[in-house]
Amino acid sequence: MTESSPTPAPEDFDLNSIHAVVEWLGADGQKRYLYQPDQDPSRQITLDIHFSAGSGAALLKLKAPLGIKARKQKTPLFLYIPGDRISSLVQDVPDAAPEVVRAKLGAVPSRLQLSLSRPADMVGPLVSLAPQNRSHGIMMDCLKLLAQETRLSIYLAHSSLSGALLRSLCNAVASKALKPIDSAAALRSLYGGLGGKVLEGAALRIPAPPTSPPSYDELGPMPPQAPLETASGPATPAKKRRRGSASSAGDRTEADTMATCKKMVNNMMAQFRQEERAYYSSQLQQARAAYSQDLQTIKTEMMKYVDKRLSDLEDMLYSESDVDNQISQHVASFDDLVDVKIEDRVTGIRMELEEFVEEEVTAAEGRVLQRVREANWTVSIEE
Numbered sequence: 001m002t003e004s005s006p007t008p009a010p011e012d013f014d015l016n017s018i019h020a021v022v023e024w025l026g027a028d029g030q031k032r033y034l035y036q037p038d039q040d041p042s043r044q045i046t047l048d049i050h051f052s053a054g055s056g057a058a059l060l061k062l063k064a065p066l067g068i069k070a071r072k073q074k075t076p077l078f079l080y081i082p083g084d085r086i087s088s089l090v091q092d093v094p095d096a097a098p099e100v101v102r103a104k105l106g107a108v109p110s111r112l113q114l115s116l117s118r119p120a121d122m123v124g125p126l127v128s129l130a131p132q133n134r135s136h137g138i139m140m141d142c143l144k145l146l147a148q149e150t151r152l153s154i155y156l157a158h159s160s161l162s163g164a165l166l167r168s169l170c171n172a173v174a175s176k177a178l179k180p181i182d183s184a185a186a187l188r189s190l191y192g193g194l195g196g197k198v199l200e201g202a203a204l205r206i207p208a209p210p211t212s213p214p215s216y217d218e219l220g221p222m223p224p225q226a227p228l229e230t231a232s233g234p235a236t237p238a239k240k241r242r243r244g245s246a247s248s249a250g251d252r253t254e255a256d257t258m259a260t261c262k263k264m265v266n267n268m269m270a271q272f273r274q275e276e277r278a279y280y281s282s283q284l285q286q287a288r289a290a291y292s293q294d295l296q297t298i299k300t301e302m303m304k305y306v307d308k309r310l311s312d313l314e315d316m317l318y319s320e321s322d323v324d325n326q327i328s329q330h331v332a333s334f335d336d337l338v339d340v341k342i343e344d345r346v347t348g349i350r351m352e353l354e355e356f357v358e359e360e361v362t363a364a365e366g367r368v369l370q371r372v373r374e375a376n377w378t379v380s381i382e383e
């Protein structure tokens with residue numbers, strides 16, 4: 001259950017999207033309820049309360065998401081209750097809440113009892129409000145009935161409200177000083193900026209149900225006929241049948257009516273479930289088709305991006321001839337470097353060899369001179 005925190009000033013507050021069940025008395029004196037049976041959060045009946053103690057203005061807003069043929073997505077319809085229409089406002093915790101309220105909001109719900117000087121305003125989009133199926137049509141009819149009532153009770157989860165939070169609002173109602181919040185700007189901003197309208201007159205009229213006769217299944221079996229008297233055979237005096245009391249006949253008629261109504265309700269619920277399944281199946285198929293289209297679009301964009309990146313990379317790479325030229329240049333440079341290195345090496349070896357030979361020759365000359373000096377010479381002169 002969604003609850004918004006109050007503004008810093010304790011006497012001002014804004015409460016939004018509080019799950020609610022609305023109760024009112026129908027023209028037949030029977031209690032009627034506006035609520036969403038399932039637990040889908042996007043389809044719940046909710047209440048917004050806006051109150052400004054500084055200006056003494058307030059607005060209560062009931063919201064009911066419905067399906068209409070003119071719009072694919074769920075469309076909220078509203079009941080606006082301006083502050084100046086609230087004649088009395090009482091908050092309490094009932095001792096025994098109705099079963100439908102306890103099942104929806106918990107064992108101990110809180111209740112707002114409102115008495116209005118004028119009925120609430122029903123607000124819808126600027127398109128046809130033809131419902132998508134029977135269940136949405138029933139919900140719309142309930143809203144139209146509420147838009148003609150001046151006494152209603154709104155049940156909320158007890159944790160959603162506190163007495164201190166609503167004390168200033170209740171005091172303003174009691175003092176007859178409450179003002180309406182200007183809703184013209186809010187109406188213009190509804191439905192994605194397309195604007196909304198207040199339904200009046202014929203727009204609040206509920207269409208009469210079809211006058212077609214019920215089916216044979218709805219009527220049930222006919223009572224057995226009395227046995228026919230045969231022409232042959234002795235005539236016997238007719239015995240008087242004991243007449244039942246009027247109360248017994250009335251009980252049987254009421255029981256037959258209840259059985260017929262029960263069968264009609266069961267048939268309506270079966271058709272309602274079938275329509276709901278068909279609607280959700282259609283929505284699922286549309287969602288799948290939309291997702292498939294989105295995936296195909298993303299895939300196409302990704303392929304275009306990859307192709308562009310590959311093209312850019314190809315432009316950055318060298319061509320084959322450029323690579324061959326660069327290799328040839330590097331080979332030639334390497335050959336020149338090798339020749340220089342070999343020539344330098346040969347020159348070094350030649351110089352080392354020349355130095356070695358020179359040293360060896362010098363050493364040999366020294367050895368020869370030394371032997372000559374050490375040798376004994378004999379000179380013989382012949383006459």
